[in-house]
Amino acid sequence: MLSGKGDSAQDPSAKRPAWAWSPSVAICAGVTTSLLAASALAVLAPTATLAAVIVDVDGKSYEVKSSQYTLQNYESLLAAQPWFGDQAKAERFANAVAAGLDYPNTYTISSGLVNFTSTYGPVFIFQGIYPVPTSNLWGATVFGPKDPFPLQGQDLANFLAVYGATYSATITQDGGAISYVGPLDQWEFFGVNSPSGDFIATAQEVPAPLPIFGVSAVFGFSRQIRRRMKGIL
Numbered sequence: 001m002l003s004g005k006g007d008s009a010q011d012p013s014a015k016r017p018a019w020a021w022s023p024s025v026a027i028c029a030g031v032t033t034s035l036l037a038a039s040a041l042a043v044l045a046p047t048a049t050l051a052a053v054i055v056d057v058d059g060k061s062y063e064v065k066s067s068q069y070t071l072q073n074y075e076s077l078l079a080a081q082p083w084f085g086d087q088a089k090a091e092r093f094a095n096a097v098a099a100g101l102d103y104p105n106t107y108t109i110s111s112g113l114v115n116f117t118s119t120y121g122p123v124f125i126f127q128g129i130y131p132v133p134t135s136n137l138w139g140a141t142v143f144g145p146k147d148p149f150p151l152q153g154q155d156l157a158n159f160l161a162v163y164g165a166t167y168s169a170t171i172t173q174d175g176g177a178i179s180y181v182g183p184l185d186q187w188e189f190f191g192v193n194s195p196s197g198d199f200i201a202t203a204q205e206v207p208a209p210l211p212i213f214g215v216s217a218v219f220g221f222s223r224q225i226r227r228r229m230k231g232i233l
Contacts, residue, residue, distance in 0.1 A: 050122075050199065053100040054206060057082075057092050061206040064093065066101040066122035070197040075129040082203055083126050083141075087179055090126035090141040093203065094177035097121065103146040104199040111163060114151065120144030120178075122201040127181065138184040141177050 046067035053064055062082065071078070083090035103119035120142040127139030151159050157173065164171035169182020 048199075050101050050104060053097060055093070055096040055100070057096050058089070061208070062093075062203040063206055064097050064101065064201055064203045066104060066199045066201055068104075068197055069200045071129065071200075074200075077202065078125050078200065079129055081125070081201075082205070083124055085126065087126050087139060087141070087181070088174075090124040090139075091174045091177040091179060093201070094121065094124050094141045094143040095175040097201070098143055098176060099146070101199075101201070103144055105142065107142075107145075109163070111166075114149075114159065116145075116150055118145035118147040120146070122199045124201045126179075128184065137181050139179065139181040141179040143176050144178065 046069050048068040050066040055062055055064055069078075078084070083093050099121065101122050103121055105120045105123065106117065107120055108117040109115070121144055122142070124141040125139070126141060128136055149156050160171040160173060160178075164180070164182065167182060169180055171178065171180050171182075173179075
């Protein structure tokens with residue numbers, strides 16, 4: 001069985017003092033609502049976040065972060081990732097990030113043939129969010145391992161195929177990325193019962209820089225506005 005647990009870390013920013021009721025806080029309903037929303041976000045903050053990296057995937061740039069989440073609380077966030085629903089895209093992201101976010105997760109493959117423990121990159125979830133019904137499949141991709149497998153090439157591919165079938169799952173490798181599709185309850189790759197959870201990848205698209213011509217046009221228009229304002233004043 002595959003098993004693992006992310007390194008636990010506590011983010012001091014997740015601790016927030018309770019807001020005391022006072023006239024300065026409750027100036028208006030809008031301020032009070034904002035403070036309540038901020039408190040809610042603090043409660044849902046990941047327990048730890050690694051530094052982000054910028055990668056190019058499918059002609060777009062993304063800032064990818066590795067954060068320690070518990071799957072139960074982040075269904076909507078994880079389902080909104082650009083690779084969700086697309087295993088091949090999750091593998092492209094994992095291979096693009098590679099070791100850029102280090103290897104924060106430790107997993108063990110245990111079988112009669114191979115007993116191997118090593119570290120892996122953050123998890124790219126592309127199918128099914130916890131809790132996943134037993135009848136549905138769940139899928140994720142990781143980059144790694146940091147240490148080489150005892151088996152390589154076709155021997156590794158054959159082993160992963162047989163190993164996955166043992167748990168009614170499909171385990172494949174694409175470049176440095178390893179993907180799993182199968183029942184979540186047969187694959188403890190995430191340590192779902194762990195309070196801290198594993199390090200899971202999230203991404204946000206980085207806006208393309210403004211073309212040089214566009215920048216010049218903006219500054220030129222700004223100068224025209226200033227001249228007109230001077231003429232009026």
